[in-house]
Amino acid sequence: MPPRTPKACRARGCRSTTTDSSGYCESHKGIGWRQYKPGQSRHKRGYGSQWDVIRPRILKRDKGLCQEHLRKGQAVAAACVDHIIAKANGGTDEDSNLESLCWSCHATKTGRERLK
Numbered sequence: 001m002p003p004r005t006p007k008a009c010r011a012r013g014c015r016s017t018t019t020d021s022s023g024y025c026e027s028h029k030g031i032g033w034r035q036y037k038p039g040q041s042r043h044k045r046g047y048g049s050q051w052d053v054i055r056p057r058i059l060k061r062d063k064g065l066c067q068e069h070l071r072k073g074q075a076v077a078a079a080c081v082d083h084i085i086a087k088a089n090g091g092t093d094e095d096s097n098l099e100s101l102c103w104s105c106h107a108t109k110t111g112r113e114r115l116k
Contacts, residue, residue, distance in 0.1 A: 003019065004019035004021075005019070006018065006019050007019075007023065009023070009024055009025040009028055010022075010023040010024055010028075011024060011025070011028040014027075014028060016028075046087060046093075050093070051093070054081070054093055054095075054098070055081045057095075058081045058095065058098045058099070058100055059078060059081060059100050061095070061100075062078060062099065062100035064077055064078055064100065065077065065078055065100065066078045066100060066101050066102040066105055067099040067100055067101060068099075068101055068102075068105040068109075069102065069105065076102050077102065078100035078101055078102055079101075079102055079103045079106070080100070080101055080102075080103065080106050081098050081099070081100055081101075082098070082099055082100075082101045082106050082109060082110075083097055083098060084097050084098065084099055085097055086113055088113075089113075
């Protein structure tokens with residue numbers, strides 16, 4: 001397989017180039033994951049004891065199946081509960097804004113949201 005073409009680092013103001021699939025150079029690698037409330041506990045981010053009640057209820061409602069895969073006609077076990085509209089974008093913990101997803105679908109959706 002041919003090597004990747006070097007592209008500009010995605011970090012604002014950085015003049016380095018990278019061939020990494022994340023789009024960040026070595027000095028900025030992982031910066032996208034550090035932007036959302038770094039260093040805060042899950043309770044401070046809004047996932048405290050109330051979330052411990054909501055999460056199993058949503059998994060039970062969705063019969064433990066990944067809703068993204070169900071839309072494609074596949075049955076895959078769900079591992080997490082995701083906000084359809086992210087809390088960072090004004091989403092709430094209402095049942096209508098929550099869905100069960102498998103880890104891969106959750107990671108894909110979260111990655112897309114971080115690029116916006």
